[in-house]
Amino acid sequence: MAFELESAAHPENLKRVVIEPVTRVEGHGKVTLLLDEDNRVHQARFHIVEFRGFEKFIQGRPYWEVPVLVQRLCGICPVSHHLAASKAMDMIVGARLTPTAEKLRRLMHFGQILQSHALHFYYLASPDLLFGFDSDVARRNIVGVAAAYPEIARQGVALRRYGQEVIRITAGKRVHGTGSIPGGVNKNLSMEERDTLLKEIDDMIAWSQGAVELVKKVYGGRPDFHNGFGYFRSSFMSLVREDGALDLYHGGLRARDEHGQTIFDHVDYTHYWDYIHEEVKPWSYMKFPFIRSKGREEGWYRVGPLARVNNCDLIPTPLAEAERKAFKAFGGGSALHATLAYHWARMIEMLHCVEGIKELLHDPDLLGDDLVTQGQRGFRGVGVIEAPRGTLIHHYRVDEDDLIVRANLIVSTTHNNQAMNEAVRQVALQYLDGQNLTEGLLNYIEVAIRAFDPCLSCATHALGQMPLEVELQDAAGQVVDRLARNGGGETAR
């Protein structure tokens, strides 16, 4: 572990390198490195520089507004917030969902994960994977991919659009819909809508299989490099179904340590705080959650596709399950810890989503009319869901008058905070230590962060190449070197 790189002993004598903003991630982040005279790395940190007071903002609002309101947290996985909040509000209205309502929500959520995974893989990650991490920066973007691999780019666009279409049909709009409400959903699926979606589903499955194959090929082409890149071991946490299967919508919490030993399993998530605590560090707006039983230092963990595919005992759709087995076999029968294995796991999940969509589309329950239920009114609601980037926790207190009095949200990227920092430090040590900085080398750091698909804010300005500026300052704060990349992807000193 490279924990020692979190804080340098004598920062005053070191040069500071800032990578800001980190590109091809959702939102705003920055990396700082402190280097000595010989360019040896003494400190590496990944900061989240955005702050949104959402928990405060929703105080005093009526509870039924929250599932729609919280979607504004994020333009990339709004549906996950929509559904996590809805699940919490199901507890407030005391509802047990009808099969129609639950399945429609599951369909909506598959659509969300599909669109998010497709966006990440094709638009944000594939340039690195297909061209190489330090390849020509002018080409290392989706436009470059479209020119060199038009068919792959076309499939990526189509998969994402299909996911959005599933969302539009179930939620009413492609972004920020209203489909899920406390106690159920506000519309079912019409036969016409079902048939529209069914028409293209087999292509989606074939292309998702192709995506898994592509990652396997890239990964397997240089297994040692890809395994070793930013490598570290950690605990993993995710929801699993009662039988241990992957379940992206509902389940109990499972955490396993870096050796694969169970820390907790099938935990009722409505008591998550008995298992997870959050720590605040002065240099980042994002909190650092940790598993209580393992303590502040050792208790950090990873969430998201890698955690889920490692943690589950099976994936309940056949093609994705076969891929999970191959993934596991590659790891010698135990969990894969490689940072870049996130991409592989993500594509296995995408395949699961499209298989899951097909299965649901053939389920007559989706055409049912029994949409909303309610029962005994509650005052505390917790909703947990597996969002594209990992476990998403929404927790609310509602008063007698139906207004929110308190909210606590732990978003996926927050769980991965420590792990992303760890990945940055590993890559800094592996590839930057003692080297002269180049754009390509700095991209190595970004590649490690990007593997987590961090969503740093609701701002969705991440398509294409973001401007990036790297400054090298000496101990006195004087700029010694400066590397700038403009919006078009050109780099200049």
Added chain:
Amino acid sequence: MSDTLTIDGKEIPYRPGQTIMDAAMAAGVYIPHLCHNPEFKPHGSCKLCMVNVNGRNVASCTMPAASGMTVLNDTPELNGARRSLLQMLFAEGNHLCPVCERSGNCHLQALAYYLGMTNPHYVQFYPSREVDASHPDVLLDRNRCIMCELCVRASSEVDGKDVFGLSGRGIQTRLVVNAPTGLLGDSALAVSDKAVQVCPTGALLIKRQGYRVPVGRRMFDHKPISVVQTEGGHD
């Protein structure tokens, strides 16, 4: 002289005692309006229904129709002025349409679409306004109140209760509730009251109904307010 007037060159009949607005509505001619509802006495406060009669701007909801009047209604000048009025209404409240449960069913929002209001134009005031959730079945969110007094009129004229009133002046004006505590929960309001049904925005709402109607089936999803209201749909 016959009992007709012209609106934008179209001749329409009226009955004695009707306002320009009444005559226009009866003839299927749309004049934008917010504080007016044909079920209640005209109020003349929002000024959205301003038309030009023989060279003078007047509120069509209060101006009696008269024979031979030449009324201008759907003109770029009048619509521009109406747009500015709307922008002021948005600036002086707190309207977050994308997350508002009245979205798609809201007259204020629908009018903004109809009049092509594409930006707020004015600096937002972000006033601090209170939400009153004390009533078991009705929510009062003053952030979205446009002081049209439709609920005031309905409570008094139809419900016979006088639950609502306006208090304060200028930007400090607030909708107040007739109860010793000033709270809706302690007032005589019932969820079935007319006052609860007439709010043209999302200020007075029946609780726990938000977002029940899916996008695509809301009042203004497919038809602009000009069509909905000339077809007779008002609430």
